[in-house]
Amino acid sequence: MTDLYPFKNNFLDLNGLQYHYLDEGNGNPVVMVHGNPSWSFYYRDLAKSLREHYRVIVPDHIGCGLSDKPGDDAYSYTLKQRVDDLESLLDQLEVRSRITLVVHDWGGMIGMAYASRHPERIARLVILNTAAFHLPARKAFPLALKICRNTAFGAFLVQQLNMFALLAARVGCKRHPLSPAIRGAYCAPYDTPANRIATLRFVQDIPLKPEDPGYALISEIESGLERFATLPMMICWGLKDFVFDVHFLNEWQRRFPHAEVHAFADCGHYILEDAKDEVIPLITQFLAAHPINGKTP
Numbered sequence: 001m002t003d004l005y006p007f008k009n010n011f012l013d014l015n016g017l018q019y020h021y022l023d024e025g026n027g028n029p030v031v032m033v034h035g036n037p038s039w040s041f042y043y044r045d046l047a048k049s050l051r052e053h054y055r056v057i058v059p060d061h062i063g064c065g066l067s068d069k070p071g072d073d074a075y076s077y078t079l080k081q082r083v084d085d086l087e088s089l090l091d092q093l094e095v096r097s098r099i100t101l102v103v104h105d106w107g108g109m110i111g112m113a114y115a116s117r118h119p120e121r122i123a124r125l126v127i128l129n130t131a132a133f134h135l136p137a138r139k140a141f142p143l144a145l146k147i148c149r150n151t152a153f154g155a156f157l158v159q160q161l162n163m164f165a166l167l168a169a170r171v172g173c174k175r176h177p178l179s180p181a182i183r184g185a186y187c188a189p190y191d192t193p194a195n196r197i198a199t200l201r202f203v204q205d206i207p208l209k210p211e212d213p214g215y216a217l218i219s220e221i222e223s224g225l226e227r228f229a230t231l232p233m234m235i236c237w238g239l240k241d242f243v244f245d246v247h248f249l250n251e252w253q254r255r256f257p258h259a260e261v262h263a264f265a266d267c268g269h270y271i272l273e274d275a276k277d278e279v280i281p282l283i284t285q286f287l288a289a290h291p292i293n294g295k296t297p
Contacts, residue, residue: 004185005044009066012089019073020066021059021089025051028098028123028292032058033086035105035130036202037165038270039065041185042104054100059089061110063198065189069199071170077201079214082106083113090114093257097121098292102283104128105244105269106202106260114215116224123292125233127252127259128271129244133222134207134215141208146266148203148211158200165190165199172270174240182273225255230289233259236279238267260286 005104012019022040030050032043040047040058040211045058060067061082075081082213090096103111108130115122135141148154148164157163169183178186190196207215233256237249264280267274 004181005041007044007047014023014062014085014088014094014104017062017068018069019056019059019062019068019085019089022047022092024056025054028058028100029095030054030100030102030287031086031090031095031108031111032056032102033104033111034058034061034064035107037168037190037199038063038105038186039189042103042270042272045276046102046280046283049284050287055095057093057095059086060189060226061085061198061283064199065105069189069195071194072197072201077198078205079109079113080108080218083117083217086110087117098123100124100126100287100292102126102128103130103132105130108132109218109221112225113221115228116221119224119227121226122231124287124290125228125231126245127235127246128279129135129238129241129269131244131248131251132218132225133251133255134218134248136251139245142243145243147204148200149206155200155204158203159196160195161198162187162190162199162220165196167198168269169271171242172268173274174238174268175264175266175274176276178270178273228254229258232286234283234286235261236261236271236275236282237261237263238269238271239263239265240267240276241269244269 007022010021010023034042040060043058047058050056063069101111101122112132148158165187169178169186207218235252264275
């Protein structure tokens with residue numbers, strides 16, 4: 001595993017829970033926020049590429065990756081709590097300005113909720129198959145997610161059989177399917193039913209109706225997105241993502257018409273895996289082309 005993930009592990013104590021994060025390199029901070037059912041492993045190659053010139057910070061959400069995986073009695077698996085955790089980490093690390101935010105999947109909601117709390121701290125945005133707004137009007141909620149979110153059978157598949165992580169590792173890449181070793185690394189933190197609680201809670205926490213927890217927070221994030229319209233933004237998108245499909249990409253482009261967009265017709269959800277050789281250089285070039293306060297990098 002160390003050859004695939006060659007980083008020093010750091011931990012922040014969050015009310016007795018160990019919150020794992022990477023903190024590599026020096027310079028302007030690049031904060032990478034992962035989604036579900038992945039973990040900081042998703043950003044490993046991007047982190048290695050950027051740490052020579054930037055301070056790269058990549059947390060594992062509680063219940064994910066190398067962070068603790070408590071039961072419901074010890075942790076609130078909600079969007080607000082995720083944002084509180086990220087805020088605690090960045091404040092502890094004294095990262096309060098010049099932030100480049102890189103977000104994927106649920107990381108879009110978490111990262112942009114943090115950005116909404118502290119818009120003055122954000123300097124650049126890199127958007128990868130994610131959302132920071134409600135389900136687009138023309139997008140139907142996927143049946144597979146509906147089953148996982150709303151039924152006991154779906155909960156059994158996710159938590160007892162690890163089907164969500166296993167299938168994501170299988171179908172998340174289209175151009176370059178993941179090798180058995182990489183698929184195994186994605187699923188490794190979720191090796192027992194108890195360790196899969198976050199995988200299930202993330203799906204169950206998807207807010208679809210006003211009465212759902214988190215719905216009001218997403219409405220707040222969505223309504224404040226225009227505050228970031230003048231920031232440099234790059235969007236890299238796998239168009240074969242069965243959840244975050246072209247409807248989501250169109251919504252990002254509608255809201256941010258000046259964003260630099262790179263869409264990959266033959267790639268899926270895990271765009272940093274599927275188009276790694278293209279996307280990582282694009283991100284590197286984007287950061288160099290948009291220096292913060294006249295300083296490169």
